[in-house]
Amino acid sequence: MSAIAWKHRFQVEPKLINPNADDSAKRLMAFLCDAYGSKMLTGQQIGVISTPEVDFIYQETGKYPAIGGFDFMNDSPSRTERGAVGTDTELALKWWEEGGIVTFCWHWNAPKDLVDQPPDNGWHRGFYTSATTFDLAAAMADPDSEAYKLLLRDIDVISGLLAKLRDAGVPVLWRPLHEASGGWFWWGAKGAQPCIQLWKLMYERMTGLHGLHNLIWVWNGQHKDWYPGDEYVDIIGEDIYAPERTYSSNLPRFCQALEYTSAIKIIALSENGPLPDPDSMLADGALWAWNCTWYGGFVSTEQYTEWEMLRTFYSHPFTVTRDELPDLRSYPLPERS
Template identity: 75%
Template sequence: MKEQMKDRRYKVKPYLINPIADEIARRLMAYLCSTYGKRMLTGQQIGVLSTPEMDVIYRETGKYPAVGGFDFMNDSPSRTERGTKGTDTRLALQWWRDGGIVTFCWHWNAPKDLLDQPPDNGWHRGFYTTATAFDIARAMDHPSSEEYALLLRDIDVISGLLASLREAGVPVLWRPLHEASGGWFWWGAKGPEPYIKLWKLMYDRMTNVHGLHNLIWVWNGQHKDWYPGDAYVDIIGEDIYPPERQYGSNADRFRQALEYTDADKIIALTENGTLPDPDRMIEDGARWAWNCTWYGEFVHRPDEAGRAILSERYTEREMILKLYRHPFAVTRADLPDLVSFPLPGAAN
């Protein structure tokens, strides 16, 4: 019976919470559901100041990951007004054109009240609770306040970037407001209630005001009390950073994610440091839909000439090769043409 329950939870119906989702988003969801429990898509987050991760992986394995991870961090208005320039929208578009799947997070610099106390709490760390006095609870309780208006301003700015991807036909695995239950980001600093209000506000504004029907909503709150409800979540994500060179399946966190809702939702390893061992994932019944290794030292280090080479601090070369060559893993070259992937109920 227990094994039957496990099997059932992998049989997720390929439907999205947005009833008028774009065709390409529905095709991507259909593909994810078709592979879920059978294979895991490999994934990699790119860096902020430099982006050698994909090239390092390709040099070592001869393959690119299936999922590319991007971030709207430097597009936050409280950062751009201080001189940052976001580049990830352009890079994500190219990744899609090269045959990969796009996922975005947003290290959302607080809209105001940055403490700007370097080095640890400078303005550039304004997504951290310790670096801002911005009060999400006050903002959500006072829709006529300046704080609330600034939240809308920021959401509108990012919506414009997502709209450019929509216009280019790019579906996005959209993972905003991540790791909220940890409290280390300002959107999680005041508990579940204001966070859930902000999640629903973002969903409503992006979907119904900006018409972002190319989004697949990936919730990553990491605690049942923070779950905004089945009508607001397509996919559940967990971020996990095991000790160095510990290649477990993270089955305990997979089971935890199963308990957030009684509905059948895809579960993904939306951030990881050390790679999970594919054989252990299969053995333990923790078959994540995709993984997304974090950037920088989790993947590369500089050599004596300053060039990016593989860092084996967290994951040894043998394990990277094992994963990228394993029949359970999907790389970019393994992906089908998602533009023509069959929709539910369509004739093959």
């Protein structure tokens, strides 16, 4: 691909798939499109039990990440009925108030049929294929079934939490059904078509029934055969866990993501282990829109990323930290929205 053609891949029109997208989503998408190809937003996933990651980053670098990663894991009904308590909605509201951007994934505990055999397949691991016998293909094939109705119940519960964010004016980079093609999560265990059906069902129910017009839909299926179509995807995400202390640009996976569709979409590094080296990304042209380092030892120890690289990453001219973000409440709306 020529340099001109490659540069063109970073010129994304700030148009969202939801024709009723609200101004908060439009402003965030406009900013992401404006920055794409020239800057990469820093990001960090918080932990499930404790959340020391962003404070540790600040301690080491004097900066906070631009994007905070959150998870509706403990809001899944099959977890709350067993005593789990979701906390991330309130944490995300606070993060937005402090000037950060919010992204959410959902380690969706299967609605029913949990194996519940600890330690490896206890109910708390019910999002893994090994920990449930829930059959998504059978559920999607029978809208009158209990399984299908429980899928709707769960979607409705999470929609209620996303509505709290909407009502507070918070746009959300929404990344459900992640890593589906890997098969290790139940939503990918029965192949591409049931998962695509579930993606479309979720989109239509969340936008149509629940009026969640603050969502920017980040698809993270990681294989072309699982792509639900351009009309259902705003942004493409890749999750990449390079070997320890390997700071590559991840160019092959960036190129892979570009091949999922002929449409020009933003490409993000939606999960990572070791940090990618900004100089390598610039040299290779692997200009991810943002990264989101996973929680735990990926930042709190030097096993995966040395702290010198952490400091370099957060001070690099190519990366954007929270203090460098514009006021997204007043960011100019795209001319053609």
